[in-house]
Amino acid sequence: MKEYVFYKLFGKYYIDYSIASATGLCNIYDMKWNKQSLDVVGINEERLSSLVPATYIVKNLKSEYAYYMNIDSKTPFVIGASDGCLSNLGVNAIKPGNAAVTIGTSGTIRIMSDKPKCDEKERVFSYVLTENHYVVGGAVNNGGVALRWFIDNFASGKVEMAKKLSIDIYDYVIEKASEVPAGSLELLFLPYILGERAPYWNANAKGAFFGININHKREHFIRAVLEGIIFWVYNVGKALEETTGKINTIYATGGFARSDLWVQILADVFDKKVLIADSHESSSFGAYILALYLLGIINKMDDALKMVSLTKEYKPSDTNHKVYEDMFKVFQCLYESIKQYF
Known part of the structure; x- marks a missing residue:
């Protein structure tokens, strides 16, 4: 759900480590998508969002949403955690x-x-x-x-x-x-x-x-x-x-x-x-x-x-x-x- 919201706001798919660590598809020791898990479910890494820490900050909000929310497009968005x-x-x-x-x-x-x-x-x-x-x-x-x-x-x-x-x-x-x-x-x-x-x-x-x-x-x-x-x-x-x-x-x-x-x-x-x-x-x-x-x-x-x-x-x-x-x-x-x- 959060991945989709961020995609709409910024045009890119991100997933924070805390959400990813709950999927069963992520190795929590190196914070990478786990190939063995992906093979089990039959998908590859390209089908998943980019892994980022909960401390990751995104800027450059799409102009239409910046206008709608009446905020600067450079406002920092912290991706946060679960x-x-x-x-x-x-x-x-x-x-x-x-x-x-x-x-x-x-x-x-x-x-x-x-x-x-x-x-x-x-x-x-x-x-x-x-x-x-x-x-x-x-x-x-x-x-x-x-x-x-x-x-x-x-x-x-x-x-x-x-x-x-x-x-x-x-x-x-x-x-x-x-x-x-x-x-x-x-x-x-x-x-x-x-x-x-x-x-x-x-x-x-x-x-x-x-x-x-x-x-x-x-x-x-x-x-x-x-x-x-x-x-x-x-x-x-x-x-x-x-x-x-x-x-x-x-x-x-x-x-x-x-x-x-x-x-x-x-x-x-x-x-x-x-x-x-x-x-x-x-x-x-x-x-x-x-x-x-x-x-x-x-x-x-x-x-x-x-x-x-x-x-x-x-x-x-x-x-x-x-x-x-x-x-x-x-x-x-x-x-x-x-x-x-x-």
Whole structure:
């Protein structure tokens, strides 16, 4: 998508290293198109865009677009990077041990590294931000979309109630779920309603509720959905720790970061401190920081530390973590036990 936009604006096809490193066609160690991969898919290098670093600056905007946008045609355009790489930069998760967790429609957990990290079990991957900054992590298909699915199909009657109270439907149902104790009375949700990516990469994975008993009400199911999504991100996080080292602090971003309950569940499951940045749009802010650095307005990207305003801190509950630790063991076993039937 970005390649096409740049082609329209400048008449040339470019692709930045971070996007290219996600294609499976690029060698992230020499940043060249990989001939073996190209042979597998049956194309040659001439069919692909020119590889450039995320720090690449393009000028000479086509006159019609310069006129339309009312800017000088010599205005520098920084090609930038992928949303995932920039998200880490935008929330200050750029030091070892600092992870960025984003949950919107889908979800991710990523850590910055000074070199690529190879997971021999093929659970997580390395993106390239710059020659000295690599983002290692994994993405999950089922983030907020799983909550949306449940609300649309099993809590639609609450929409009118939320409207009468002038409350957002998500705030309303999550507030009800906050009245339920951690663990949702041993109700577990496997959130694979759209198949799943990291760490198992199984497009055939299916969702499930497990442990239902007569005491469970709608609010227990809603909390179980929130917990199940975090459990799966935690599963990726454990694979990430095996690959890159221990996670010490988590920076939360995305739509879920507006929910105190959901972020507290994240802190309790991981047993880590969670920090919230002032801006939930971390990828956009990361792009802004990258541009400032390249234009010489800041001296180094680490100066972003001074620019990111942290507004809230969540500390894990030992009691809740113990509940989640026991439930997570069951959660992992469930996937392994039923995957043969997907």
